[in-house]
Amino acid sequence: MSSSQRLASVGGKYTQKLYFDPRADQSSTGGYWITDKKLRQKLSNLIDKDEVIQDAYVYSNPLSKRQWTNGKLYHAFVIIQTMNWWWSMEKNMERITIQRSKDIESVRDMYQRKKRTTGRSPWTWIRKIKTTQGRNTTINELINYIWRKDVLNKDYHVLYANCQKFAALLFDRIKSFEEQVYFDEAADESPSRSTGFYMTVDKAFEEVKRCGGSESFTKQEDYKFRVPFIRHVYNYCRFHTQLDFIFEMCFCGFLMSFITFCRGYYSVAIFTFTCIFLWMLPDLLLSVFDYCFDGGKYHLVMIFEQQGTFWSLEQLNTTLVIHRTKDKDVLLNECQRHPRRTSLKSSKMVEGLHWKNMNEAMEYFCKIQKNKVDVFPSLKDNNVIFLLYKKCKRKNTA
Template sequence: MSSSKSCAIVGSKFTKQLYFDPYADKSSTGGYRVTDEEFRIKLANVIDTEEKIKNASVYSHPLSSRQLTNAKAYNAFIIMETNDWWWSIEKNTEGITIQRSKYLKSVRDMYQRTKRTTGKTSRLEIHKGKTTQGNDITINELINYIWRKDCLNNVYHLLYANCQDFAAMVFDRIELPYDDTVYFDEAADQHDNDADSTSGFYMTVDKALDEVRRCGGSEPFTEHLESYKLRISFKQYVCNQYLMR
């Protein structure tokens, strides 16, 4: 259910890296790969923290040009529109890919600068599925969410960690209400004795990551989130071992 690059049950070539192409419509530039440790930091340098997702859609295309139908065997990916860009995000047996372009066709029709697989009939062309509004979520918050979910370390598996599962997770994060909140106060030491005097407020964990970075003090908060990621990874490992029996 991943791209046509592999039909293996487990992604033996999974690199635990993210391929990011910030200018997929320009021939003079290319993408580059980052590790989990570099994930948020490097992408933060090129992504506007206030860039909000206007809408997102699930797209799919066949794994092979010789398929007769793509009812079950297909690659799923997400296309997002912001005010200035088109974005795609997907997972396959090699890793996670994020592309950005001024033009929809550069991320919809192309994967890592290669034309996506299509079939011989109109039923096997690139297909647009369900769509949702952005619900005030920024691209950077979505990146933080994927990082917290430890997706780069969650190895591809055909049955329970494939491209369709990943696309559904990303789409659900954009579409559904999200109440995983924290209280953030960047000036807690500046309040007087007035009980009503506060600059703090509640926000999502993914938004708080951006605020902590903006304020320049992230070690304790990041360490806590790293601990959260380790717990998620261990739970995923236990689940994988059980399902592989």
């Protein structure tokens, strides 16, 4: 593709950089240009990492001052209110811009100290489209989310990666999120308010970092625990159907079939039994295949050793589980402070560390790793850890 064709497809010359203006309400401070590689580290030094989002809004303004109505042709940007600041976050054909101010007017009505474009009618003024509460999300978590979604490295596209898509991405993250990580920073100590939390991936980055995630690993071991077939089938069917009472329903159905059979209603019993069997058959076959060929018979636990500290990394359905302790036996015998109900099959000392520290492991797992079609992994896939293990195993044997 020629350069002219590429510019036509993306809508402009996108620099893959973020511009941060820390005081948009004052005379020009020079601002900061930040690349994706330095995004989290540099911004975390420029802002209050624990600043909680109180409210978030999506605003729009026309693309041209000649417009009479916005319709679908408008620029969208996000306005965020915290206790001490007003923020704007937006994407255009050249960059992503974050502005911060003590008053809303400097970020809502202005872009880089120039008035935003407005049209010829009240319908083309700067308008509020959506509103949501912050739900205890911090600004730093939102920055982690931008980094994890690789937004800076995605070129601008007038249809698929424009300002409206970017605003919707941030707004939806603030409005609702899934707590996909369980992190226990002291799994060998008595339960307290600071241990055993469910949290988002974006918050887990900061918690791991706070607990010494930058300290170097000295050793890595991979443990396989054998999963009983019946338990695997139950967990697989429950996970894929999202119905906790599936087996209770089947039990009632089989009981009804047995009663009708005993009373002589053979055709009704056979019909009921056949319906239940056909309903369960697809999930049963898939669970058997997963158990035999896709690693379902094993539960994998990766254990990393630092100086006097052990970390474990494993996955329970769609939840990434991270434990930190000074007693390695706790990681082998317990999970989420409950005894493991699986038997240890094998353990293996890994030759050569895959990652230098826990921060690097989290980064690799949540962003850097890509699958065969160049798509970032999701914890919605319940075998991400095992696929990562097989990938590392092939790398060691190569």
